[in-house]
Amino acid sequence: MANNTSSSRTDAGALVRYYLLRAVVAAAWVAAAFAIGVANPVAAGILLVLYPAWDAFANARDAQANGGVRANIPQALNTAVSAAVALGVLAALRIDPRLVLVLFGVWAVLAGLLQLAIGVRRWRTYGAQWAMVLSGAQSALAGGFFIKSAAAPAMPAIAVVAPYAAFGAFYFLVSAILLAVTTRRRGATA
Known part of the structure; x- marks a missing residue:
């Protein structure tokens, strides 16, 4: 039993680090968007392509770290959708800037529903996922x-x-904090 508890704490620790990394990268992206993206259309275009591309990479790494793509269908789908949106945004920037918002809209809906599914699934294993579900x-x-x-x-x-x-x-940061606190409490009672 001690090995299972130790293993789940290790997995939760990796998930906390993943959530923190997602929070830091998103915050840096937001800072860059407001610092240079709003005033420079080329920088804005690069940032708009990088955002879903990073999401695709992060979801792929998350799936691999948690049993592989086959065991994590929502992350695999999120990876594919995010990668397609990154390529779509790259093309849309040349066609019609309004199309960029449409692509981000479709992506936000699909990625949000997939994140909701991941949050619900992880809630059963780790608890402390309400911020991911809400996000x-x-x-x-x-x-x-x-x-x-x-x-x-x-x-x-x-x-x-x-x-x-x-x-x-914000939601990734809150999730990291909640999961760290929950894991620490579980460790103290085990």
């Missing part, structure tokens, strides 16, 4: 806002997407 639900709702915003873009896409990314950073 997934909010992401799905934000997707609708992005699509609606594309009809009449009042501001550049980067300025619309950056607050969304900021909420993502």
